[in-house]
Amino acid sequence: MRLGTHRLRVLRHARFRRFLLGQTTSLLGSGMNTIATTFAVLRLPGGGVDAVGGVMAARIVAVLVVLLLGGVFTDRLGARTVMLAADVLRFGSQAVLALLLLTGSVRIWEVVVLAVLLGVGEGGFMPGLSAQVPGLVPLEELADANALLAMARPLASIVGPALAGVLVAAFDAGTVVAVDAVSYGVSVVALVGMPEVRAQTSGRGLSGELGQGWREFTSRTWLWVTTLHIGLFNFFLWAPFLVLGPAIAERRLGGASAWGLVLASEGVGAIVGGVLLLGRSPRRGLAWSVAASAGWAAPVAALATRLPLTWVVGAAFLAGIGAAVCTTLAATVIQRDVPAEVRGRISAFDSLGAFALGPLGLALAGPVSGVVGVGRLLGFGVLWQVTAVGVVLAVPSVRRHEATPRVDARVGAH
Incomplete structure (x- = not known):
């Protein structure tokens, strides 16, 4: 089906267009930042691979630590307020890092501290994203809005690193960080004037509100089961893929450029998947989301079976399509089925459950592959994912789940 204008009708809402522009810009900046910070740390006195790993780990840990607080404050203060504060923090941390890099006075510990502040901002921002979108578009257009937002991430992951590489070579890492x-400043401007999405919280205090969010999260079998599914996928399949994939590419696929092609193909697939979803909202979106997660096994299987680069690239493209379908439909189901008053906290528990095991998987992939072999570890991940999809789809509340839209007190789209 040709991409007609009716499939982009969600863009007629000015506030959503502004929000999408802000998100795309900030994601593009984030895609550039990873490359710039990595090369900056490598070139610092005392820098190196271990230092790069320390900076990345500090950022990820900060995100995970702050996620639940971000969920509570999103529900208590409002999604827009918390997202604005988070973006101001991210803007400030990167502005300071850029200044230090451009003046040549930065030290490793300062980069680590600023990476922690950046992670705090990211952890605070993420729960608000799920809570804010339903206040920008009509309920029936949520899937289209989420599809466009999902397309922004792979687009940024393709363009951002490539642009950063050019700018680092032409100027320096400090310029790219600036x-x-x-880009975070653009996101701040986009958020100003957005409708506030504030829930009526219980007023029980931090622990009480977290407890309420946890009970709401665990009371929905379809929600905690699918969250656990994604968390274990990240641990058993995707973390080994990200760690071992570059080494395999270096050894037999053609090096860094080949691995870049694999990741770019996955990004292109995600964009195509987002386009295919526009104008479509499956009745059983949750089941389709889980089924699509099987696509992530394709590039890992191609590596495990020692297929040539062309096959790995094609498999990564299929994984990208599956990723877009999985994440878009899952986000839409949560936004439609979860009450507005706990949406921020449930989003935080969902994100924490999905990503908490990722760092551990990244740390263990190398040592474990040295014991059992690269092919066997990747093959186990493929077997796990395919089996897990079947098991999760066998859960009645997942397989039979249909969206039951709620009437929330929320700001309508304009």
Whole structure:
């Protein structure tokens, strides 16, 4: 089916267009930042691979630590308020890092501290994203809005690193980090004037509100089962793929450029998947989301069976399509079925459950592959994912789940 204008009708809402522009810009900056910070740390006195790993780990840990607080404050203060504060923090941390890099006075510990602040901002921002979108578009257009937002991430993952590489070579890492800071500034401007999405919280205090969110999360079998599914996928399949894939590419596929092609193909597939979803909202979106997660096994299977680069690239493209379908439909189901008053906290528990095991998987992939072999570890991940999809789809509340839209007190789209 040709992409007609009716499939982009969600863009007629000015506030959503502004929000999408802000998100796309900030994601582009983030895609550039990873490359710039990595090369900056490598070139610092005392820098190196271990230092790069320390900076990345500090950022990820900060995100995970702050997620639940971000969920509570999203529900208590409002999604827009918390997202604005988070973006101001991200802007400030990157502006300071850019200044230090451009003046040549930065030290490793300062980069680590600023990475922690950046992670705090990201952890605070993420729960608000799920809570804010339903206040920007009509309920029936949520799937289209989520599809466009999902397309922004792979687009940024393709363009951002490539642009960063050019800018680092032409100028320096500090310039690229400064551009990242500006991208967060654009997001701040986009958020100003957005409708506030504030829930009526219980007033029980931090622990009480977290407890309420946890009870709401665990009371929905379809929600905690699918969250656990994604968390174990990240641990058993995707973490080994990200760690071992570059080494395999270096050894037999053609090096860094080949691995870049694999990741770019996955990104292109995600964009195509988002386009295919526009104008479509399956009745049983949750089941389709889980089924699509099987696509992630394709590139890992191609590596495990020692297929040539062309096959790995094609498999990564299929994984990208599956990723877009999985994440878009899952986000839409949560936004439609979860009450507005706990949406931020449930989003935080969902994100924490999905990503908490990722760092451990990244740390264990190398040592475990040295014991059992690269092919066997990747093969186990493929077997796990395919089996897990079947098991999760066998859960009645997942397989039979249909969206039951709620009437929330929320701001309508304009």
